[in-house]
Amino acid sequence: MLYGATVTPLLVAYGIGSLLVLLWMAARLRQTPDNLPLWAMTGLVGCWALAFPLGLAADHNTVILGIPPAVSRLVQYGVLLLGVNCLISFFLFSALPAKQAWRRTWLFLVPLAVAVTILTVTTTLIPDGVRTKEYTVTSVAAFWITADVYMAFGFAATGIWALRFARTAHRRLALGLRIASVGLAGIVIADCFFVPAIVIRWNGGDAAPSLDGSAETTLGFYGAVLFLLPGIVLCLIGVTFPAAMTQLAAFRVWRHHLRSYQRLGPLWTHLNARFPEDALHRVPGVGGVHRRYYRRVIECRDGLVRISPYLDGDEELAVALKTALRTDHEQASQQAVPVAIPERDGLDADVEQLISLSEALRVAR
Structure with a gap:
């Protein structure tokens, strides 16, 4: 995305957290290997965990395991887009019968294949020595526009399916899904800001400092601040809301039992x-x-x-x-x-x- 990487400690925490969650979900899969929504969510976390070191290497323009920064960026966004599809599949398998969910999952692979193909072609066209965030270069700009357009498409589809799933979910889960869908809408709006922002930079528009200190347009910067960051926060709140409420209810029961035990x-x-x-x-x-x-x-x-x-x-x-x-x-x-x-x-x-x-x-x- 246009906003790039934030501060390094946050990225490190993100990478470590993704690996820990991936190990935890893998342990759950061993207990319930037939749980298709859990498989989809595990795929999402796995994609995030794999994208982390590659994105870090591309941001610092360094070679990792013999992989040049441009290829690292390509693989990073390839798995990120695949992760978006896994998120869509999670809601599909949660809301639909297995056969119907599988059919829609395969259909969503078509735009993913188109997007990954465009990313691959634009990566091969990037001149040697050009950084992966040099938006004034046509191939780089096309790469980021493709990634942001697909992200907007994927998160919009996820938000729609989250709202559909909320109609049949119990009250606590339904509220969490609706909060998450608002956050997803914010992420989609932010992506829609990033696309014209990249076009402005490609045309040589004035640059302004972004969240990571690189040169972006003012439009992209405010899109990230006003929509992306609140959208991510709301999405995380919505996803964790049902579990948090369950834990809160469990704590209340625990406290009640402890007080009764003492009395x-x-x-x-x-x-x-x-x-x-x-x-x-x-x-x-x-x-x-x-x-x-x-x-x-x-x-x-x-x-x-x-x-x-x-x-x-x-x-x-x-x-x-x-x-x-x-x-x-x-x-x-x-x-x-x-x-x-x-x-x-x-x-x-x-x-x-x-x-x-x-x-x-x-x-x-």
């Missing part, structure tokens, strides 16, 4: 001291906040069942429980009686009753 402490401490043989911690492999929470709830309820025949019904429950736990009882064959039974069904209602008893037990004399 059940007084009740569990008394019952565990009286009936230590019922402790589930003797079972190997039981750990984590959620498991400790469920274990404590079960142990509290089991302890109440065992002590319930000896509770004095004339006393307050917390006081009667303390008295019964301090008193030695013969193991008579008495029937258990209901203790701290909630008015409604469900584990949460049961835990609320146990917490109320636990807090009453803490202050009872």
Whole structure:
């Protein structure tokens, strides 16, 4: 794209992040090898990871593994355009039956082949010694115009399919897809800015500093600042929104279980001291906040069942429980009686009753 590379630390972080995500997705593919959308997304990340060192070499006009900068730029954008197709395929396989998605995927390969062919021809026409961002050279300008036009086409198609997929997705995913589609629209608009900007530079128009410090047109610079960067941010927010909301919901459940586990402490401490043989911690492999929470709830309820025949019904429950736990009882064959039974069904209602008893037990004399 016209905006080129940003600061080197950001590029390094991008490259490392792409490799880490690629390894993570490859591990997921081993678990679900038939997941076609995951294959498409893995292809996208793989293309990004491969394009990173090639783009870095082309930006610095250096030879890497014997590959000249112009060829590095060609391969970089070849895999980037292929990555755009992988992104399109991700939404196709997510929104359509497999046969129909495969058919449309093959159709999208036709404009990709045309674009890559043009990039290859223009690369061979670049004179020796000319940098890959010398937009005043016709072959270089044609290379970048082709790349930007295809990027605009690919991201526009992705945005359209993201909106179509959002119609049938659940609420959280649908909102994320709509946010991502707005970001994709911003990227498309930015690409549309870059094309006339390249034409202006090709015609010898006035240059202005770009994001990476090279000479670009003012039109291309503002296109990147006003549309490209916000578009990328919105696209990333949209893509990560469903997972982030899921993690937030999981954290809320984790926090609720941790607080309930702590509030059940007084009740569990008394019952565990009286009936230590019922402790589930003797079972190997039981750990984590959620498991400790469920274990404590079960142990509290089991302890109440065992002590319930000896509770004095004339006393307050917390006081009667303390008295019964301090008193030695013969193991008579008495029937258990209901203790701290909630008015409604469900584990949460049961835990609320146990917490109320636990807090009453803490202050009872």
